[in-house]
Amino acid sequence: MWDEAMLSMLAQGIGETLYMVLFSTFFAYVIGLPLGILLVTSAKGGIRPCQWLFKTLDVIVNITRSIPFLILLIAVIPFTRFVVRTTIGPTATIVPLTLSAAPFIARLVESSIKEIDVGVIEAAQSMGASFMQIICKVMLPEAKPSLIVGSAIATTTILGYSAMAGVVGGGGLGTIAINYGLYRFENDVMFVTVVLIVVVVQVLQSIGMKAAGLSDKRK
Amino acid sequence: MNNSIIEIKSLSKTFKSKNTEVHALNDINLSIEQGDIFGIIGMSGAGKSTLVRCINMLEKPTAGTVLFDGKDLSALSDRELREARHSMGMIFQQFNLLMQRTAEGNICFPLEIIGADKAAAKKRAKELLELVGLSDRAKSYPSQLSGGQKQRVAIARALATNPKVLLCDEATSALDPTTTTSILALLKDINQRLGITIVIITHQMSVIEEICNRVAIISESKIAETGAVKDIFSKPQTAAAQKLVYPEGKRTEKFISKRCMRIVFDGNSSFEPVIANMVLECKAPVNIMYADTKNIDGKAFGQMVVQLPEDEALAQKMFTYVRARGLSAEEVSGYVG
Numbered sequence: 001m002w003d004e005a006m007l008s009m010l011a012q013g014i015g016e017t018l019y020m021v022l023f024s025t026f027f028a029y030v031i032g033l034p035l036g037i038l039l040v041t042s043a044k045g046g047i048r049p050c051q052w053l054f055k056t057l058d059v060i061v062n063i064t065r066s067i068p069f070l071i072l073l074i075a076v077i078p079f080t081r082f083v084v085r086t087t088i089g090p091t092a093t094i095v096p097l098t099l100s101a102a103p104f105i106a107r108l109v110e111s112s113i114k115e116i117d118v119g120v121i122e123a124a125q126s127m128g129a130s131f132m133q134i135i136c137k138v139m140l141p142e143a144k145p146s147l148i149v150g151s152a153i154a155t156t157t158i159l160g161y162s163a164m165a166g167v168v169g170g171g172g173l174g175t176i177a178i179n180y181g182l183y184r185f186e187n188d189v190m191f192v193t194v195v196l197i198v199v200v201v202q203v204l205q206s207i208g209m210k211a212a213g214l215s216d217k218r219k
Numbered sequence: 220m221n222n223s224i225i226e227i228k229s230l231s232k233t234f235k236s237k238n239t240e241v242h243a244l245n246d247i248n249l250s251i252e253q254g255d256i257f258g259i260i261g262m263s264g265a266g267k268s269t270l271v272r273c274i275n276m277l278e279k280p281t282a283g284t285v286l287f288d289g290k291d292l293s294a295l296s297d298r299e300l301r302e303a304r305h306s307m308g309m310i311f312q313q314f315n316l317l318m319q320r321t322a323e324g325n326i327c328f329p330l331e332i333i334g335a336d337k338a339a340a341k342k343r344a345k346e347l348l349e350l351v352g353l354s355d356r357a358k359s360y361p362s363q364l365s366g367g368q369k370q371r372v373a374i375a376r377a378l379a380t381n382p383k384v385l386l387c388d389e390a391t392s393a394l395d396p397t398t399t400t401s402i403l404a405l406l407k408d409i410n411q412r413l414g415i416t417i418v419i420i421t422h423q424m425s426v427i428e429e430i431c432n433r434v435a436i437i438s439e440s441k442i443a444e445t446g447a448v449k450d451i452f453s454k455p456q457t458a459a460a461q462k463l464v465y466p467e468g469k470r471t472e473k474f475i476s477k478r479c480m481r482i483v484f485d486g487n488s489s490f491e492p493v494i495a496n497m498v499l500e501c502k503a504p505v506n507i508m509y510a511d512t513k514n515i516d517g518k519a520f521g522q523m524v525v526q527l528p529e530d531e532a533l534a535q536k537m538f539t540y541v542r543a544r545g546l547s548a549e550e551v552s553g554y555v556g
Contacts, residue, residue, distance in 0.1 A: 119315040125277060126304060126386075128304035130301060130332075141319050218318045
């Protein structure tokens, strides 16, 4: 059974998984990064406190984070169809993955930026730095190592979710594991796919940690 | 002509939390002249940090005004305030350097904020590193520098945009005594060479003695006393000032059992050995019971209590001698310790 067709299917599975994960991570950051920054700046004691904005964002993030991924996946099908004109396959999975990861990433970004010593931000303010300058020149560069660690966590979490999307034909390694292992009881194929997922997670995580270590000038 | 660069008028700051109000500053009036090294001293919790943070509006005053170079800072728009802040450098107790930037990068930072040309910023950073004596550490990250070196980088960074005023918020409190002395010497040098007005917040009397020419004593959210450093040291008027000048308290009396003389030094030349000369002149020994004098800028401040000889004529001669030298002397006999 380990013929060429099977191997090429697994290779395609890895390719699809990476495609879904990298694109969803990217889009989730497009939404989550500004969201996380706003959570920090609008909070009490932030550089531009704004109670209603903070409360609104905080509640939205909490609500979207508490919806289980499988339910979100199905609930947003109409939206997915509207955005990418299909509801199955890896491209369709990117939509719910992005929506579910964005608030999670917002929290990761928020906690990374909050690690920065407030004194450093105050020093920038004392020099007359503007709102955007503080974000771009102080918050993001100073939080860089922590943001990179966060992105490794985000990527691997999204990878785990992408496998769940296999249930609804989401494509990638998850679909292979479910089709072969769950429906056809071909446990060896399932085992191999799971091992592959573990390997991909390992690789992404260690790249992230290595990059974070290299970028950290504090030690 | 009015030379004030910073003028604080009836400034108050109240912090409100759910059910309490804390009056951190209460009706503060201060005027800081161009070229001053102005010290603001007080015990912790007296409100001095809040005061310096009100000067550049990091803390918005609840009432009153701060005039900087003739402009009312609380009336400025956000943009105007940011521009005014380009003329005020600030250094902190915890240095507050950007940890992910090199020493050079940190000094370039305020220049990037004002949109300076990159090459010009690097050139300026090089000059400033030279000024603070760290030319060889341009590429070092803050984590690779000692506390004193970090504060030097912070000073260089604060000076990058050629500010008119340098605000120092407990800038030496995290440093050891030797490093403190060298940082203070650097500040004094900057003040003399560049003519920058320096405002120093501290709880260390030694910092004031060493470099300030004027001082304000802040106690319980109010200015207790303000004036030239030598006046406050020789004749502290208020209880708050006396507590700072004589931290041990004025407990000289308990040493005195026989006829004694208290001599007060208030700015006489410290190069003249008054007591030794008096002994030589009168040809009789005295017993030093208590002495607490300080040398500030070549002038002696403080007080001394000496036990006089039993001989009345000799004692009178000594009083006359000391008074003739321009010192004030009083008799403190009659106390039994």
